Structures are given as C-alpha cells and as structure tokens.
Amino acid sequence: NTKITQSPRYLILGRANKSLECEQHLGHNAMYWYKQSAEKPPELMFLYNLKQLIRNETVPSRFIPECPDSSKLLLHISAVDPEDSAVYFCASSQERTASGNTLYFGEGSRLIVV
Amino acid sequence: GDSVTQTEGQVALSEEDFLTIHCNYSASGYPALFWYVQYPGEGPQFLFRASRDKEKGSSRGFEATYDKGTTSFHLRKASVQESDSAVYYCALGDTGNTGKLIFGLGTTLQVQP
Numbered sequence: 392n393t394k395i396t397q398s399p400r401y402l403i404l405g406r407a408n409k410s411l412e413c414e415q416h417l418g419h420n421a422m423y424w425y426k427q428s429a430e431k432p433p434e435l436m437f438l439y440n441l442k443q444l445i446r447n448e449t450v451p452s453r454f455i456p457e458c459p460d461s462s463k464l465l466l467h468i469s470a471v472d473p474e475d476s477a478v479y480f481c482a483s484s485q486e487r488t489a490s491g492n493t494l495y496f497g498e499g500s501r502l503i504v505v
Numbered sequence: 506g507d508s509v510t511q512t513e514g515q516v517a518l519s520e521e522d523f524l525t526i527h528c529n530y531s532a533s534g535y536p537a538l539f540w541y542v543q544y545p546g547e548g549p550q551f552l553f554r555a556s557r558d559k560e561k562g563s564s565r566g567f568e569a570t571y572d573k574g575t576t577s578f579h580l581r582k583a584s585v586q587e588s589d590s591a592v593y594y595c596a597l598g599d600t601g602n603t604g605k606l607i608f609g610l611g612t613t614l615q616v617q618p
Contacts, residue, residue: 395548421604425543432594432608433549445605484604491537491556494606496548498538 395497397481403503404471411466413481413502421445422464423482423490424456427499433480439464440487467503474503507532508592511595511609514610519617526580528569528595537553538562538571539606541573544591595613 395415402409415422421440425433437456438446444456452473457465464481478499484492511528518524530538537556541549558573569578570581574576592611598607 418551432611434608435605438604440604446605482548487604491554492604492606493539493540493548493551493554498546499548 392413393501394497395483397497397500398496399477399500400504401501403505406466406470408467408469409471411479411481411502413464413482413497414476415462415464415481415495415497417483417495418462419483419485419495420461421484421487422461423484423494424466425463425480425482425496426450426477427480429475433496436479437466438487445487450481471502471504473504474500478502481498506597507536507597507601507607509595509597509607509609511593512612513610513617515614517617519557521584521587522616524580524589524614525587526595526614527594528580528609530576530578530595530597532597532600534571534600536600537598538569539598540567540569540578540580541594541608542591542598542609543594545591547595552592560591585614585616590614590616 402467427433440456455467480499481497482494512526539554540552544547553564555562555571561570594610597607
C-alpha cells in the first residue's frame with residue numbers, strides 16, 4: 392500500500408525520544424494512530440478529523456500526536472517503556488461518521504524497546 | 506459497550522476447502538460491520554463491509570451477510586488457496602459516534618497446499 396506511507400518502518404530505542412511519521416495520498420479527512428501488540432488486534436490511540444483531535448484514548452502522556460496538515464500525522468514518543476514495543480499503524484478514512492468508517496492502514500512502524 | 510466475538514485461534518485447512526469464520530457482535534441499532542485481512546509484516550487490509558440487515562459484502566471470493574436476527578457477519582469462502590493464509594479480523598463501527606472501529610481478536614487461517 393503506497394497510498395499511506397509510514398516512516399521509519401523499524402525502530403530500536405532505549406529510553407530516547409523519537410517521532411513516527413505518516414502521510415496519506417487518498418484525500419481523506421480523518422487520520423488515526425493504532426497500536427498493535429503481538430498476537431493482538433489493533434487498538435485506537437488517537438483520531439484526527441480535519442486536523443482536529445477528536446478522540447484521545449487513554450494512552451500514556453509520553454505519546455503526543457501532531458497533525459500538521461490533513462494529509463500528515465506524527466507521533467512523538469518520549470522516554471519509551473518496554474511495554475511500548477509494538478507496531479504502530481497509521482490509518483485514514485474519508486471522514487469520521489456515526490455509521491462507521493472504512494479505514495485504510497499503512498504498513499506500520501515496528502518499535503522495539505531495548 | 507459494543508463488542509465483537511469471532512472464531513478463536515487458528516483454522517487449518519487444505520487448498521480448495523470451504524472456509525467459515527464466525528463473527529457475532531453486540532451493539533445497539535445497525536452498526537457497520539467489516540472484515541479485514543492482515544498478512545505478516547503488513548497493515549490490515551479492508552476486505553468489505555455491510556451496513557444493513559441482509560446486505561452482503563464480498564471481495565476476492567470472500568463473502569459475508571449482515572444478519573440482524575442472529576447478530577452475525579460470518580466470513581465464508583468456497584475454495585481457499587494457500588495465498589489466503591493470513592489473520593482475519595471482524596470489526597464493527599462504534600455506535601457511540603466516536604469514529605472508532607472495534608476489532609475482534611482475530612482468526613489465523615493456515616492453508617496447506
């Protein structure tokens with residue numbers, strides 16, 4: 392899927408700061424960060440609609456999202472914890488509606504905390 | 506709250522076997538229902554969706570029918586191929602107007618040649 396690009400694809404960190412980046416080329420208005428731990432389904436972290444943070448799941452404060460424009464999404468991580476080891480997926484949908492969105496996912500950024 | 510329950514664990518089949526993965530949901534009203542497929546090292550891929558009772562969704566030979574009476578959206582394929590080996594997720598659109606997708610735990614399909 393080259394329509395939603397994420398970088399970096401792999402990341403090995405100690406207790407450092409790093410940012411994940413995502414860009415979608417679908418013209419969608421809503422963008423998401425999902426976290427997928429091993430052998431588990433994706434879990435919503437953040438949702439942006441038209442650059443506004445709509446829903447902030449109860450994630451640790453060391454995760455800070457940023458949406459510089461409607462096609463880009465960043466996830467800043469500071470002082471990572473071993474429990475943060477997971478794959479972080481960016482996703483987008485045409486818009487956020489009450490009837491349920493069709494989400495399209497990027498390839499993911501695999502974070503390994505050492 | 507809204508939830509999804511699907512066939513647990515692994516399903517092992519041989520090529521050309523018939524596939525059924527069960528999915529049941531708990532929600533008020535008519536939530537949108539989805540099937541996603543995830544191959545190793547990739548993000549979940551949208552397969553198809555349905556939003557109304559008796560509506561059938563289909564893609565790549567997979568299909569499921571929205572059944573409000575049994576609150577189900579079972580995934581079926583008449584003849585699986587080795588390339589169908591992946592994790593399949595049933596999901597529903599949160600009826601609380603949050604824009605959130607709620608995923609089931611996933612079912613791993615392994616197809617032997």
